[in-house]
Amino acid sequence: MIEIRNLCKSFITPASQANILHNISLTIEKGKWYTIIGDAGTGKTIFLGCVAGLLAPTIGEVLYDNIQIYQLSDKARSNYRRKHIGFVYQNFKFLPHYSIMDNVILPFIHDEPRKTLYPKALTLLQQAGIHAELFECFPEDLSSEEKYRVAIARALLGNPSVLIIDEPTAYLDAKACYEVLNLLSFYRNQGQTIIMATRDKEAAQLSDYTYKLIDKQLVQVD
Numbered sequence: 001m002i003e004i005r006n007l008c009k010s011f012i013t014p015a016s017q018a019n020i021l022h023n024i025s026l027t028i029e030k031g032k033w034y035t036i037i038g039d040a041g042t043g044k045t046i047f048l049g050c051v052a053g054l055l056a057p058t059i060g061e062v063l064y065d066n067i068q069i070y071q072l073s074d075k076a077r078s079n080y081r082r083k084h085i086g087f088v089y090q091n092f093k094f095l096p097h098y099s100i101m102d103n104v105i106l107p108f109i110h111d112e113p114r115k116t117l118y119p120k121a122l123t124l125l126q127q128a129g130i131h132a133e134l135f136e137c138f139p140e141d142l143s144s145e146e147k148y149r150v151a152i153a154r155a156l157l158g159n160p161s162v163l164i165i166d167e168p169t170a171y172l173d174a175k176a177c178y179e180v181l182n183l184l185s186f187y188r189n190q191g192q193t194i195i196m197a198t199r200d201k202e203a204a205q206l207s208d209y210t211y212k213l214i215d216k217q218l219v220q221v222d
């Protein structure tokens, strides 16, 4: 369903060249959970950005259902991304002065009326274990675990083909981490495709496939 072909990513300036990813090929199957583990600075976020249509590879291709997303115009790729990709950022990117419910709904407010978005957001927030009394709170009122849960609900509101998650276990203690991973497992069991990057190899235990990013390349782990 997602085909990553010979992906290389470098950052080139007149003074230097930083080669981050080299010749990565991977097929992402529908309904499976892929975990990319790697130490800090190995290129996990860069890899997710390339797969998500946010960062053009220097060489190589990313195809969604045979469509080369980097051959699309910026506008078409942006539309494609909105439709197909739900992204949970490492730092969430919440709007601090908007309520939790607004943070979930606002990314889609130009696509659909609030009155149809609201019940979907309500269901996703409830599935994510967010109690109704938190809906009108602000992001800063939430615990780290609750923030992850809200960010996952927001990423799923557009019913994306793939949920991409950058480091879901950062800032969480072991129990909270376990709970968030269980929530992801629930969605994978419902058929959601997931690509997750993390430094924590223990976080890969519920996923279907684990790869390690090492020396700029992906190596499958057991």
Ligand SMILES: Nc1ncnc2c1ncn2[C@@H]1O[C@H](COP(=O)(O)OP(=O)(O)OP(=O)(O)O)[C@@H](O)[C@H]1O
Binding pocket: 011, 018, 020, 038, 039, 040, 041, 042, 043, 044, 045, 046, 047, 167, 199
């Ligand atoms: N625009 C850029 N120009 C040059 N180097 C960059 C640029 N953006 C990122 N890098 C470098 O790419 C490397 C990989 O960064 P990336 O954020 O993908 O790592 P990561 O594996 O996600 O790390 P972490 O686990 O800390 O989040 C880093 O060494 C970073 O400095």
